[in-house]
Amino acid sequence: MMGSSLMLSAFSPSTLNTTIKPKSFFAFNSVNPDEKPIKDDGKKKIVKRDDTTKMVINPLSLVNTTDEHDHEEEEVDSLLAFPSNDLYASWDTATIHPYSFAQCFKKDSATINLTEPTDCGFVLPFNGNVTSEFGWRKRRPHYGTDIDLETGDTVGAAFDGMVRIAKLNRSYGNVVIIRHKNGLETVYAHLSKILVEAGQTVEAGQMIGLGGNTGHSFGSHLHFEMRYLGQAIDAEDFIDFAAGSLKNNSVMITKSDVETKYDLRALHSRQKKDLNLSRVSGSKSKYGKVYTVRKGDTLGRIAQRNHTTIKAICKKNGIKQTKVLRLGQKLKV
Secondary structure, three states: OOOOOEOOOOOOHHHOOOOOOOOOOOOOOOOOOOOOOOOOOOOOOOOOOOOOOEEEOOHHHHHOOOOOOHHHHHHHHHHHOOOOHHHHOEEEOOOOOOOOHHHHOOOOEEEEEOOOOOOOOOOOOOOOOEEEOOEEEOOEEEOOEEEEOOOOOEEEOOOOEEEEEEEEEOOOEEEEEEEOOOOEEEEEEEEOEEOOOOOOEEOOOOEEEEOEOOOOOOOOEEEEEEEEOOEEEOHHHOEEOOOOEEOOOEEEEEHHHHHHHHOHHHHHHOOHHHHOOHHHOOEEEOOEEEEEOOOOOOHHHHHHHOOOOHHHHHHHHOOOOOOOOOOOOEEEO
16 A cells, blocks of 8 residues: 555544534535435435434444333344444435535544455455546546456445445445445446345355456456545555455555545645645656656556656557656656
């Protein structure tokens, strides 16, 4: 990854107050262009008491062990069954991305263990070539990593967790979202078929659907996302897709990471000098800007940092997208 580490700091339930809206520490994009929910028929659905489609958790009730009513005790027990309930304080099986990272993230950083010894570990959702990376693509943000596959190929869960979303969405197509106990959620989009349902517990590697080309998609592929408290993060910082393994088990996410790498809309609208991205700067030549390849660079990351595309860089330099970059190599961007 970025050489850092994601062990989730324990957040005290008493610090979670859904009625308080703290100021954002940076510009936050609350509208995800990848999420355009299909409109319903306009009729308001009647929600039964035990329906957990959209359940808001009162953190204070989680520590109350002297409830006078049996049914209230049962409700608290059911809320505790949801992964990371102390972080999210809700369990929503209807809305794709109901969270605000700026409001949920209370500290400067959080360290997360991607897997635990008692887990089934990590399994690559599908072993295929990465065809599109996290970052800006064709003038719009791309919040995931696209993996090439054929319609009908088996897609598995990356980590142990519980299915929060299993439904058809206008942009994502058939999509499955799994919440994990460390606060992460993983997204599996454009499936041809969903094989799990909301509330179902799954293990790493367990089949959750079949690859496809549904939703806003051009060609069969898996759109895979990693999100922390609603904020999309670059999966390639944590996963070596070529090797099919995690780069590090413990990783850290910081406010600075979000500001300078993951908050795509804010990053696109700011100047590099405001973000102090000195390594992004390049020299000028008669061909325009020239970038010097550094350790850990990929064509996707170079394109993102210079507000261009992989295709444009390849065309300017007469190289293929599969080109292996060398340290110190000069690229026209």
